[in-house]
Every structure is written in structure tokens, then in C-alpha cells.
Amino acid sequence: MVRDQGKAGGSAGGSRQAMPPPSRRGGGSRPTIGDVAALAQVSKATVSFVINDRPGVSPQARQRVLDAIDQLGWQPNAGARALSTKRSQTLGLVMRRPPELLSTDPFFPQFVAGIETGLAPLGYALVLQVVPDEETERQAYERLARDGRVDGVFLTDLRTDDPRPALVTELGIDALIVGPPQHGGQVPALGVDDGSGVRRAVSHLRSLGHRWIGHVCGAAGFVHTEARCDAWRGALADADLPEIPPVAADFTGAAGARATHQLLDLDRPPTAIVYANDLMAIAGITAATSRGLRVPEDLSVVGFDDIPLADCIAPPLTTVRQDVLTWGRAAAQALVSLTEGGEFHAAELPPVEFVVRASTAPPRS
Amino acid sequence: MVRDQGKAGGSAGGSRQAMPPPSRRGGGSRPTIGDVAALAQVSKATVSFVINDRPGVSPQARQRVLDAIDQLGWQPNAGARALSTKRSQTLGLVMRRPPELLSTDPFFPQFVAGIETGLAPLGYALVLQVVPDEETERQAYERLARDGRVDGVFLTDLRTDDPRPALVTELGIDALIVGPPQHGGQVPALGVDDGSGVRRAVSHLRSLGHRWIGHVCGAAGFVHTEARCDAWRGALADADLPEIPPVAADFTGAAGARATHQLLDLDRPPTAIVYANDLMAIAGITAATSRGLRVPEDLSVVGFDDIPLADCIAPPLTTVRQDVLTWGRAAAQALVSLTEGGEFHAAELPPVEFVVRASTAPPRS
DNA sequence: GAGCGTCATCAAACCGGTTTAATATCTAAG
DNA sequence: CTTAGATATTAAACCGGTTTGATGACGCTC
Helix, strand or coil: CCCCCCCCCCHHHHHHHCCCCCCCCCCCCCCCHHHHHHHHCCCHHHHHHHHCCCCCCCHHHHHHHHHHHHHHCCCCCHHHHHHHHCCCCEEEEEEECCHHHHHHCCHHHHHHHHHHHHHHHHCCEEEEEEECCHHHHHHHHHHHHHCCCCCEEEECCCECCCCHHHHHHHHCCEEEEECCCCCCCCCCEECCCCHHHHHHHHHHHHHHCCCCEEEEECCCCEHHHHHHHHHHHHHHHHCCCCCCCCEECCCCHHHHHHHHHHHHCCCCCCCEEEECCHHHHHHHHHHHHHCCCCCCCCCEEECCCCCHHHHCCCCCCEEEECCHHHHHHHHHHHHHHHHCCCCCCCCCCCCCEEECCCCCCCCCC | CCCCCCCCCCHHHHHHHCCCCCCCCCCCCCCCHHHHHHHHCCCHHHHHHHHCCCCCCCHHHHHHHHHHHHHHCCCCCHHHHHHHHCCCCEEEEEEECCHHHHHHCCHHHHHHHHHHHHHHHHCCEEEEEEECCHHHHHHHHHHHHHCCCCCEEEECCCECCCCHHHHHHHHCCEEEEECCCCCCCCCCEECCCCHHHHHHHHHHHHHHCCCCEEEEECCCCEHHHHHHHHHHHHHHHHCCCCCCCCEECCCCHHHHHHHHHHHHCCCCCCCEEEECCHHHHHHHHHHHHHCCCCCCCCCEEECCCCCHHHHCCCCCCEEEECCHHHHHHHHHHHHHHHHCCCCCCCCCCCCCEEECCCCCCCCCC
């Protein structure tokens, strides 16, 4: 019953007991599966079987292995495991945006947090890249794909005619579009229907009595901008309301203010404006106020996002809230199941919420 | 001169030329260093030497290798390389924060973007974790450290008596504190002196004629909250101004509003308030306005962060701007040089900028 | 008690790189 | 014409896991 203690004492096992003073470099070199095997008096294979819940290990051996793992505080090396299994248990998120503009976007932090809450329980990690332009973006995806760092990637902020769906297909990497499905449908997509937010906004304003509603939309070229614009047109048509050409802006406050002035300069200015995000809406309120208009008495304003500030200003902003956290979590789970060979199930996302506050009111009669 | 074409044709080389239709799975299995070596008619070692700029490779061989790499579109597998070199070329960032609060923080996205701009040129990646509480936070660091996924980690939002400096020392992992240096000084730190922002704010208000200034500080227990509070006290003392006890809030708009009312309810309310972030400052403006006060005529307000909204509201907010992007880039470079064995050089960070807008004015006489 | 299936176990190969140590080739010096 | 020294090249070991195929022990049945 007594096994040879020293047989597999190999490499690190010996140096371990002659541990250097624990101060200088913490644990020094970390234990390996070989150390665990030696301590538990089994082979590396057995240790591997135990931690991967494979059958064919006696209860006694399993217990010795678990004790050894516990005693050494061992954890399998991610890189080594990835090398064997060809799965890195890591997903990639590439954000293409001028770095200084990233902080204007309430979506990013929420979405990342959501991804994390979905990924953590599955033992997955997230690698993040922020790139400034299309060229570096392509390189980023290529690198991530080719050096095997990630099992799959998220595609966010899709543009009309975005090259990325084709790119990931060509690279042979799993991907998930965050947003409405793309034309070709090559790459699976998961997004909330934010068009319904716009429709809710229009119907809210209409029920208040507004008949002449303007729209400040987001940066041109983005799929979600087009989607919201289309939804807006559709909603107006459905409600049998006349259409003011939407004014394009780029999600910044300055652009929001500019667009607002443009709408208010019309011969017949709108009595209400729907903005593509809260930042522009708030800038719009400020712009309108500076012209002597009162919100909501003279102009109703609807935002989009429900940023934390939305109800800290005067008047509190009526807006559309998306549950981005849940969206992120669902996206993470969907992409993991995709990379693990499972089919893609489009998870049901909670619908957008329409938050009525005080920036909307019946129009002046 | 003609070498045996087939000698090292090994594993993947054969299957490569019988490439399956390129449609189904993109590139299929990616080429390895062996494929490159076979194509270039050299050994794996030579390929390795070439890509790592090691001497001892003839110009001809080097060229053949480069051609082969180009032709195959090969890139070294990150995991395999990490396994050999014991360096993952990856850094970790763990954010401990209730996920739904992450979006209130203008620091996070900017800092991440800054890290990225520092890391990308060095070929490093960033893995991100968002954790809800202290327990999962500890586990996150332990996992990252023990499974060898990262070479080093950033420590942000340090708390007074934060366990993490000790933890990373114990785990033997390189780390960089993002913020003011910690008491023990075990772990290197890199932070802007945001106390100077508070001092600038006080001196600005004093020069306008304010003598009775309130402070709404951030969530208790954070090192940077304490630092700013101390700076505030110091600035008042230096300016020979009386001190109103600072009111603690938690960075949210609601707390900012509450704190503002608390200060304005004093027997002798302050004529100016300095807030620990813009969100609370804006909520404070709204709160003051709702009491019939006018900003800045009856109350001057100073924020902190300079969020994009700061100059989209009325009145535009006087605030303190930190160059978080540069800070993030410097932090990335510092941590990389730390993990690569180089010494730690505390980079010079640009000082905070004091942005005077319209929310401050001389007090009513 | 021979034959057979089941189960636990482990040595060895493998993943795709890096690194070492030995070998082959070429020059220059003696 | 040797021989030493420099240079180019590679086979093999290694990193730390996973996986396969072989082996041995055990309990059954007939």
C-alpha cells in the first residue's frame, strides 16, 4: 500500500519544499499538475480526470487529489489548458471609437458589466480592445483570431455595410452581433428592439396632443441609427402624423444643441423633439431654454438611454430605458454557447421601458 | 542546394494543401510554426529566431521564413508562447462595483481606453473583470494570478485598509495602484494629484469673494475620497477660511441632491459648494434651483471630472478636469515595464485642469 | 480455474511555441 | 594542410496541461 514517495518528484516538487523566504516574490513559481500528482501519489492523467469530472477515478484517489490541490492551492494554467483543448475560454470585445468619445457612451460600461456577469460563472474571461479607426479595428480582430487568444468576439456598433461580419466569417471565428440582425444573416445577432422605444415615444407624445414632432437622430452610418430613424418614420406614418425630416447629429451634446436650433428655426417649429440619446436631449433642453422656450410647456423633449443624470436635471427627462445589463449577460451566454458548439438560441430580452418624467407635457394649445 | 522537400512535411503541412472549401469554417485549423518551417525549408527553431529577432540566421533563410509567414498568414499562438515564456503579455483590470453603478462613473471608460492606447503598441492585451463585492473580487485576483492569465494587475478605487496590496504581494503578482501611493508603499502607485484640483477650486472661489464654502465629498472609505477631503480642509486652512463639516455622499445624483439640501438647510448656508463629482454637482444645481436659488447668483457650484454633459447644461459647470486618458496610458506603460523586470518609473502626469464656466460667480454681497 | 468484461491507473504523445546544446559549414590563421 | 573559431542550422527537451492506448487487478460466469 505504501507507494514510492519520490518516484515522480520531478521538476518543481523538489524546489517547492525548499521554498525561498515567502516574502520576496510571493509564491515564487506556482505549482503544476505534476506537483499535485506527486503529492497525491497518482499520475498527471488522474489529476486531470479529477478536475475535469471524468469517470474512472476511485473515490480514494479522487480524495487524495482534491486534498493535494487544496494543500498546494493549485489551479490549472490557463495557457497550457488552452493549448491542449484549443479553447481559450476567453471572449473578445473590440470597441472602435475615438478614445476621448468613449466616455459619452452610457452603453459601454453597462454592457461590459453585463457581459461579465454572464461570463464569470462560466469561467470565461473577457479581453477588451479599444481602437481608433477601421484599419486598427481589422488588425485587432485578425490578431485576436489568429493568435488564438479568444474563442469568439462581439461585434458592436455595426455600421451599414460593415466589413466585420465578412471578416469574422473569413477568419473562421465565432462572433455575435450586438444589435439588430444583419442583412446577410451570416452572423447571429442579439439585440433589443429599440425601434419600439421610438414608437413608444411617438405614441406618448401623440396621446399628449402633439402633432408636429421632430427627431434628432444619431450618427449616420450606424445600423442602430438607421433602425431608430426608420422606426420613427414608421411610427409617424402609423399615427398619421406629418414628417419633419430628421436632423442628423453625432450623439454629442454640441451636435444635439445644434440640431435643436435647426429644428426650432423652422418656419413651423415642432412642439416636441425625440432625441437619439439623453446627452443630446439634455443639450437640447438647454438650447431651447436659452431661446426663451420653456420645457415642457413650450417644447416636449424625449431622450434615449436613461442615463443616471436624466432625473437629476430640471425638468427630469422623459426617456427610453434599455436593460443593457441583461442584454450584455444574454449576449455573453449566447456567444459562449455558440463557441462551445451548441446552437444559437436568440434569448428573449426584456423590452425597452418608457420612463415618463417631466420633460413632456401637452403642447400649448 | 536543393533540399528535401518532403522531409519535415509533418502534421498539418499535408492537410494544408488539401484545403477544404474555404467557405465552411473560414481558415479551418490555423497554420503553426511547423507549417511555416516546412514551407520555408528550415527548422522550427529558425522560424522562432526570425520572429524574435535573434541573431544567427542567414539573410536568405530569414527571407524565406518571412515569405512563408506572409504566405500562410501565420501568427504565433499566444497560449503556446505564454506557456514557454511564462509571460502572457496580458494585464488584468478588476473593477469592484455593483454593475448597475458602473455607468455613473466617467472614469472607467476613459481609463480603459487610456490603458488600451498604451497597451496596443506593446502587443499586450487587457482582460477585464467586473465584480460585485469584496469576496468575488479576491477570487478574481486569485484566479487571474494563479492560472497565469495575466502578468500583472491594476488596482483601482483603493479603499482605506484595502486588502488588495497585501493580496497581490502574497500572490506574487505584479501590480500597480491607480491613485495616490498607499501607506505601506509595498505596491507602486501612479496617480494624479487630484487634491490640487480641490485646492484650485477653493482658491478660485476665494478669489471671487466666497468665504463660506461647503463640500460634498464622495463615498467614505475610498482613498481618493479621503485625499480630496483632506485637500479641501487644507485649502480652507491655508486660505484662512472657516470650515463647514463636509457632507458625505456616494457619487450618485440622489445623494448629491440630498447633501445639497442638507448644506442649504444650515442656519448659515454656504455661498458656494464644491462637489466630488459632476453628477452630484449637477444634481446639486437642480436641488438649489428647486429651492428658488439661482446658480451662480445665489450659489456657486464646482464639480469634478468634466463629464461631456458639464457644458451642455445651464449654467455650464465650472469643474476640474483630469486627463484620464493619459493617466491610463501611463499606467499601462508603467505596469508593463514593471512586469518586464524593468524598474518602476513614476511617469509625470499632466496636472489637473481647472475649467471655469458659468456656475461660479461672486457671492451676493 | 480458464476466460472475459469492467474498472482504475498511468506512460507517452500531443498541443505550438521557445530554448539549449550539439552539429555542420565556412573562413582565417598557423 | 591542419586546425581553431565563428556562424548557421537543427534535433530535442521543455513549458503545463489533455487525451489515448496499454496494462494490470479484480470480480464474474461457466
